[in-house]
Amino acid sequence: MTPPAVKLTARRKSRPSFAPLSAHEAELAVFFVRMAGILGVPRSVAEIYALLYASPDAVDFDQVQGRLGMSKGSVSQGLKFLRDHGMILSVKAPGSRRERWQPTPSLAASLVTLLRSQVLPALEQSSPSLERIVAGAQGTQASPEVIERLTRLRRWNARALELFPLMLPPPRDA
Amino acid sequence: MTPPAVKLTARRKSRPSFAPLSAHEAELAVFFVRMAGILGVPRSVAEIYALLYASPDAVDFDQVQGRLGMSKGSVSQGLKFLRDHGMILSVKAPGSRRERWQPTPSLAASLVTLLRSQVLPALEQSSPSLERIVAGAQGTQASPEVIERLTRLRRWNARALELFPLMLPPPRDA
DNA sequence: GCGTATGTTCAAAAATTATTGAAACATCGC
DNA sequence: GCGATGTTTCAATAATTTTTGAACATACGC
Numbered sequence: 001m002t003p004p005a006v007k008l009t010a011r012r013k014s015r016p017s018f019a020p021l022s023a024h025e026a027e028l029a030v031f032f033v034r035m036a037g038i039l040g041v042p043r044s045v046a047e048i049y050a051l052l053y054a055s056p057d058a059v060d061f062d063q064v065q066g067r068l069g070m071s072k073g074s075v076s077q078g079l080k081f082l083r084d085h086g087m088i089l090s091v092k093a094p095g096s097r098r099e100r101w102q103p104t105p106s107l108a109a110s111l112v113t114l115l116r117s118q119v120l121p122a123l124e125q126s127s128p129s130l131e132r133i134v135a136g137a138q139g140t141q142a143s144p145e146v147i148e149r150l151t152r153l154r155r156w157n158a159r160a161l162e163l164f165p166l167m168l169p170p171p172r173d174a
Numbered sequence: 175m176t177p178p179a180v181k182l183t184a185r186r187k188s189r190p191s192f193a194p195l196s197a198h199e200a201e202l203a204v205f206f207v208r209m210a211g212i213l214g215v216p217r218s219v220a221e222i223y224a225l226l227y228a229s230p231d232a233v234d235f236d237q238v239q240g241r242l243g244m245s246k247g248s249v250s251q252g253l254k255f256l257r258d259h260g261m262i263l264s265v266k267a268p269g270s271r272r273e274r275w276q277p278t279p280s281l282a283a284s285l286v287t288l289l290r291s292q293v294l295p296a297l298e299q300s301s302p303s304l305e306r307i308v309a310g311a312q313g314t315q316a317s318p319e320v321i322e323r324l325t326r327l328r329r330w331n332a333r334a335l336e337l338f339p340l341m342l343p344p345p346r347d348a
Numbered sequence: 349g350c351g352t353a354t355g356t357t358c359a360a361a362a363a364t365t366a367t368t369g370a371a372a373c374a375t376c377g378c
Numbered sequence: 379g380c381g382a383t384g385t386t387t388c389a390a391t392a393a394t395t396t397t398t399g400a401a402c403a404t405a406c407g408c
Contacts, residue, residue, distance in 0.1 A: 024310040031300045038292050040214055042396060056317035061354070071398045076356055097354060097406055107327070118212050126205045133205075136198040143230035153281070216366055235384070245368045250386055271376060271384065
């Protein structure tokens with residue numbers, strides 16, 4: 001909850017035939033892991049993103065798994081997450097079946113998408129609930145003070161709901 | 175990581191001599207817990223805040239513990255957290271030793287403080303690291319593409335660092 | 349169409365984070 | 379000071395989240 005100290009990325013070792021992360025790649029990974037932590041994005045996802053971010057060329061599944069030394073499952077889920085949030089793009093290779101990945105051009109846009117995907121659902125789910133709460137408070141007991149607070153909360157919720165969708169690209173793909 | 179479904183607050187039961195949460199209080203707690211989840215604030219803390227938020231009068235330690243049915247330890251830590259982030263204020267009672275708590279007037283301000291306390295340290299810690307990374311990339315190998323990315327990242331970090339402190343009240347108390 | 353390279357799923361294990369509660373600590377009124 | 383009330387600490391436990399890996403899908407190139 002409070003800053004989890006430094007916490008080095010990995011005592012994991014990369015699979016034999018892949019280079020482990022260079023010092024700078026590792027440091028970048030630490031950076032992304034730290035930032036991701038704030039939004040509750042798991043370490044493995046942040047590490048994958050960092051790797052792509054530091055790579056001049058698109059990176060394929062096996063390279064991710066090999067260089068980061070993580071399981072297939074994690075790589076698959078991690079790439080899915082990043083894909084679903086529009087944070088990475090696949091570069092269809094020439095005669096190969098493999099997909100190769102690279103970060104979406106705008107990290108900023110990616111972050112907004114990510115943020116939205118976390119916040120919007122919460123706001124939406126809570127909306128009716130807040131209505132009920134305010135109604136309830138006005139109905140029965142409840143001090144004016146509390147009613148005032150709750151009303152303000154509802155106003156916020158509403159405003160956030162209408163502002164958020166404006167903040168960027170409409171729901172991606174299908 | 176993704177919306178954790180509804181997840182009712184508590185199968186915990188309030189201690190005998192305290193009223194359990196009313197339906198509306200409970201619903202408000204769910205709301206706050208949900209929002210808190212986004213920032214990685216633990217459920218118990220959100221519940222405490224919700225209780226204070228829905229109470230016309232300031233609430234003391236025992237009432238929190240009793241009505242929410244949580245342990246002393248949790249109440250103590252929860253109140254500490256909220257206190258440290260300037261989200262609640264103590265109302266020194268007349269002839270009693272007990273402290274009684276109520277939410278800080280501006281929830282907005284509280285949120286910014288909270289946000290800052292999570293993000294700022296991460297930004298600060300990462301700053302030197304990013305310098306090294308960029309320097310390293312420029313020094314040795316590294317495609318222009320990657321250097322460009324990393325440089326942009328550093329610029330962001332720097333800008334965020336100078337903007338954030340402006341965003342609100344300087345570090346509180348001592 | 350078939351065999352295999354490429355990915356995905358998902359239950360079980362590991363890692364992390366939150367909560368509890370009993371013991372230590374503090375402070376107030378006397 | 380002393381006892382009582384009120385709060386904090388922290389090691390142990392519980393709850394939650396993340397990762398793993400082996401079994402299962404898919405579809406591509408032949």
